[in-house]
Amino acid sequence: MGLSQRTKYSHISMKEQVDPKTRGLVHVAHHGTQGQETLAAGAGSGARRTTAPEGLRAAPLPARPREPTMEPTEGGEEERLVRCPVCLRELPAADINPHLDSCLHADGPGADLPSKRPRLAGGPPGSQAEGQEGEARPAAGSPVFSHFHKGRGGKQRSGAAGGSSGAGRDKAAVQPGHGCSAALCGESLAQKLEGKPLAERLRPDTLGDYVGQERVLGAQTLLRSLLESHEIPSLILWGPPGCGKTTLAHIIAKSSKKNGTRFVTLSATSAKTNDVRDVISQAQNEKRLFKRKTILFIDEIHRFNKSQQDTFLPHVECGTVTLIGATTENPSFQVNAALLSRCRVIVLEKLSVEAMEAILMRAVRSLGLQVLGQGDQHSAPATGSSSKSSEFPVYIEEKALNTLAYLCDGDARTGLNGLQLAVQARVAAGKTTPLNTTKGGSADGILVTEEHVKEGLQRSHILYDRAGEEHYNCISALHKSMRGSDENASLYWLARMLEGGEDPLYVARRLVRFASEDIGLADPLALTQAVAAYQGCHFIGMPECEVILAQCVVYFARAPKSIEVYRAYGNVKECLRMHKGPLPPVPLHLRNAPTRLMKNLGYGKGYKYNPMYKEPVQQDYLPEELKGADFFKEREI
Numbered sequence: 001m002g003l004s005q006r007t008k009y010s011h012i013s014m015k016e017q018v019d020p021k022t023r024g025l026v027h028v029a030h031h032g033t034q035g036q037e038t039l040a041a042g043a044g045s046g047a048r049r050t051t052a053p054e055g056l057r058a059a060p061l062p063a064r065p066r067e068p069t070m071e072p073t074e075g076g077e078e079e080r081l082v083r084c085p086v087c088l089r090e091l092p093a094a095d096i097n098p099h100l101d102s103c104l105h106a107d108g109p110g111a112d113l114p115s116k117r118p119r120l121a122g123g124p125p126g127s128q129a130e131g132q133e134g135e136a137r138p139a140a141g142s143p144v145f146s147h148f149h150k151g152r153g154g155k156q157r158s159g160a161a162g163g164s165s166g167a168g169r170d171k172a173a174v175q176p177g178h179g180c181s182a183a184l185c186g187e188s189l190a191q192k193l194e195g196k197p198l199a200e201r202l203r204p205d206t207l208g209d210y211v212g213q214e215r216v217l218g219a220q221t222l223l224r225s226l227l228e229s230h231e232i233p234s235l236i237l238w239g240p241p242g243c244g245k246t247t248l249a250h251i252i253a254k255s256s257k258k259n260g261t262r263f264v265t266l267s268a269t270s271a272k273t274n275d276v277r278d279v280i281s282q283a284q285n286e287k288r289l290f291k292r293k294t295i296l297f298i299d300e301i302h303r304f305n306k307s308q309q310d311t312f313l314p315h316v317e318c319g320t321v322t323l324i325g326a327t328t329e330n331p332s333f334q335v336n337a338a339l340l341s342r343c344r345v346i347v348l349e350k351l352s353v354e355a356m357e358a359i360l361m362r363a364v365r366s367l368g369l370q371v372l373g374q375g376d377q378h379s380a381p382a383t384g385s386s387s388k389s390s391e392f393p394v395y396i397e398e399k400a401l402n403t404l405a406y407l408c409d410g411d412a413r414t415g416l417n418g419l420q421l422a423v424q425a426r427v428a429a430g431k432t433t434p435l436n437t438t439k440g441g442s443a444d445g446i447l448v449t450e451e452h453v454k455e456g457l458q459r460s461h462i463l464y465d466r467a468g469e470e471h472y473n474c475i476s477a478l479h480k481s482m483r484g485s486d487e488n489a490s491l492y493w494l495a496r497m498l499e500g501g502e503d504p505l506y507v508a509r510r511l512v513r514f515a516s517e518d519i520g521l522a523d524p525l526a527l528t529q530a531v532a533a534y535q536g537c538h539f540i541g542m543p544e545c546e547v548i549l550a551q552c553v554v555y556f557a558r559a560p561k562s563i564e565v566y567r568a569y570g571n572v573k574e575c576l577r578m579h580k581g582p583l584p585p586v587p588l589h590l591r592n593a594p595t596r597l598m599k600n601l602g603y604g605k606g607y608k609y610n611p612m613y614k615e616p617v618q619q620d621y622l623p624e625e626l627k628g629a630d631f632f633k634e635r636e637i
């Protein structure tokens, strides 16, 4: 490595020491990271590394091109060729700093998001999504780089990635080597199916690729024109899982980079109040020193408690940050009213079957599969397949795609995961199916059928229609298993629901009911357990709350059971339903008599106040005609 490079990082290092609170520091950390990557790429052995202090290295932040600090070089050092880690050109060492600055600058001011890092790591141009996956992740607790990270279900969110538009991506995927910039480009089918989930790889980068949600994002809508003019108001994106909330934020991130706005992501499942404060103080510095705006995206904002939400309220109010929150829960209940009133609530819907079909078709094209309609005849391998020529062509039944679009219940992640697993399983099994392709001839290929797709959904734990019958079937199976004191079956049905994406509060509500209906007075503490479980789920959400529900479910399966109260109450209801004629009046002696008139009418007359009696009091409490009724006697419920 040339001295001038070392000088560059020395300069940065000095800056960190000078002003550890300002954005200078922020850049330092990232420059430090880049420095290391540059060293790796430039391959100077024995080069002196200037690393950021420990705490800073843990929070790599976007680099911003800066003026190089040129110092006299040692004899002839600048004559050595050094490879630019960005464009891979070889240049004299003396020129590398200014060149690097202009290279970094070429992406515009927003290029300081982590999308740049794969290129520094020497990945092929356009392989940014790939590179991000393999990147050293920022240390936990670094709020700024936990972009799109999501705890639930082990989902991974990539950062505000760079890369070409999704439209171009589709094309590129179908035509390998064609200005290839897509995550799936130039790989064999098996490679495309490995590693990062397909849903993540196919996350649209532009509004053009964003399917559905016409009501809020269609042409002429307010939100679309705001997004197109880069005027991003504070937003709460509310919608069911997999409908595109994070994707929309990702698109906003990409587009906001164009006008130099910073985009920072926190996940409320893992971020602490201090992380929020850090982001806000950085945003304040950015605004004050660089007039740079910050958009703060908080995924699963409903997981923040009210006081955490209060932390950013004044800063949203005064415009230090523009907030974008994503939530699957009704924001009226989960988001501070004051915060809510400062945000526009965008209600996203479950994706329609048509929208899902479009998303699946895009995936099919990217994977290079060929759709086989009923009665279709094919003579050639899958068109557009980027599979290596040694691989069999892979076909998928049109019916299989339709079924998938229906079964995934408007959740694109579920649909794409199901498709990925089905194809993966078939390819791994390597089973070729002779297809009657041409008249009088046949060809080999791998066929993915409707059955395989259903299996694929089951394998991703998702053959569970949250809105439909399966939802009721599973909760019923759980209830009956607990009633039957089968702790294994109880846990099984619980897991089937939670892994299928069921709302934990729905299960918790059922447990509250079960505590009274089936355990009742045999263990009155059961109700307390159930309510506590409900509150626990409410506080911490999935996936952490799953064990709370599991504990409660096992407690209930093992608990003694009594339906005495449930049955008796049912008997009373039955009695009321069966009563003919007007309901009997409340006996006068049981009535309260707050006024003289009421007293005169006989209200409360003859009532025996029990505490005044040492012996049991003989007194009727039921209406005359029900005297002696015993609702606790066993009857048909």
Ligand SMILES: Nc1ncnc2c1ncn2[C@@H]1O[C@H](COP(=O)(O)OP(=O)(O)OP(=O)(O)O)[C@@H](O)[C@H]1O
Binding pocket: 150, 198, 199, 200, 201, 202, 203, 204, 209, 210, 211, 212, 213, 239, 240, 241, 242, 243, 244, 245, 246, 247, 248, 326, 327, 328, 359, 412, 413, 416
């Ligand atoms: N409207 C859409 N158009 C195209 N693809 C979509 C759309 N919505 C979702 N997807 C696909 O589904 C995947 C998951 O979507 P996303 O992460 O945006 O869902 P979400 O609403 O944030 O879900 P969750 O609440 O579970 O986090 C994306 O990576 C993308 O591939």
